[in-house]
Amino acid sequence: MSEILSVHNIETYYDLIYAVRGVSFSLTEGEITTILGTNGAGKSTILKTIMGLIDDQPEKGVIQFEGKKINHKDTEKIVKMGISYVPEGRQVFEELTVMENLQMGAYLRRDRGGINKDIQRIYDYFPILKEREKQWAGTLSGGEQQMLAISRALMSKPKLLFLDEPSLGLSPLLVKEIFEIIKLINQEGVTILLVEQNANMALGIAKKGLILESGRFVLNGSSKELLKNKDVQEFYLGIKTEVATKGYQRWKRKKSWR
């Protein structure tokens, strides 16, 4: 299995805020990898840095996609190379219809027939989107918007898909459904990098996991190993932890990780 993306020692700043502090990892083609971490750990920042969405960043480090360096490339170019990103908070085009949102997802494609076929396939995944086809995306429910955001990202036929907290704000049932779809997408050959708070679900479908704290990876391994790891169990899976003392315990443990 070959490496599709490799990130080597990147550092990202928001002006003076040092958000990503030397992060390295690589993704194997065809696998699902997950990044877990608490709020503000820098998960989204890593994805945005790779997508070239933060001006003049990364400050240091190298990002390679299929062996080609992509640091400081325009986002449009990176998308064209085959990476697609479903951003945190969906970011659908609120005053475009569901259909137009999907068409924008296929902006770089010229094959009309193929585009229509892919839209049909998406409607098979998410029948509700077909029903809402002519409705403004902003009028969809949060869950429907998430489905649309994922679908839209798939319309560019990416080789690599980034998902930033797809489960955020969704009912448990819907989360399950979305994760099933993610698995399906992966089975069709798309490599996936999944950023999540829902560690249980994420490790359930991912092959490997990385754990991020304050801009650094503190742990990585196969999902199986991580699920057995005491720290992970305690902080991310909520095992053996009483709610009232969680905050205190977490802080102590975190220190021992560094």
Place this chain on the structure above:
Amino acid sequence: MTDFLLVLASGITAGSSYALMGLAMVIIYKTSGVVNFAQGEMGLISAYITFMMLDYYGFGYLATFFWAFVFALFLGALMEFAILRRAKDPSVLGLMIITIGLEMILLGLVSWKFGADPKDMPFPISPFESIELVENIYISVLEVLTIGVATAVMLILFLFFRFSKLGVAMKAVQQNPMAAKLMGISTNRVLMITWSISSFVGALAALLIAPANMGPFMMWDPLLKGFAAAVMGGMTSLGGAVVGAYIVGIIENFFGTFISIEFKSVVAFSIIVIMLCVKPSGLFGRHYVKKV
């Protein structure tokens, strides 16, 4: 009755050039959220280039109009590429102030090169030629042309934003520039094209105004009225801007005829203020309210 129809007719013709200006402003606002105060002066420059080619160098009409429109497209692209894009960490307010600065520079250029005196713009249609619509109601051929052009532009723009991929992409860029980039849309290029199209529409307006009234300040009034029209339509609606333009044109003509000619121009200002206070989303605002 004749009076009434006459005033109505002049309201509609005035409304047509306001509509073109309003449309030009809406196009830029729709994609970038910026009110382009240099819109009028961009058209002004195009009109003076046309004047120069016809009057100084004796080019034919066809060649002149062709090059004038090419110039207008280029000017729009240049404004975006060379000036607005260079703004570091731009805020919408900062960009608007830039457009005000541009407005003054362009106006200064025209006054310096051509002087402040009114000019006679050669034009294939004389502004004094009229046709009788109904009994005793005359309308100039130039006015008919203006109404026709405004209608055609409106229709084309409507179809463009509704059905063309580029048109939809323009709306996407305005609604969410980051997401647009993630679709592979080159937001910079889209913005540049937007400015080109808008400059073209503004130049059309200026060229239709020039034969009747040409001078460095000829675009002030249409710009203000066009802006009022755009505000009435909620700034993002093409149809709204057009309806707004005709309402402004008609109201101000009735006001000017029956109430007070001196305060005719105040009508547009009042409309802007009232709309912004009472219903900033415009007459037909159906802006979907963001969920927080």
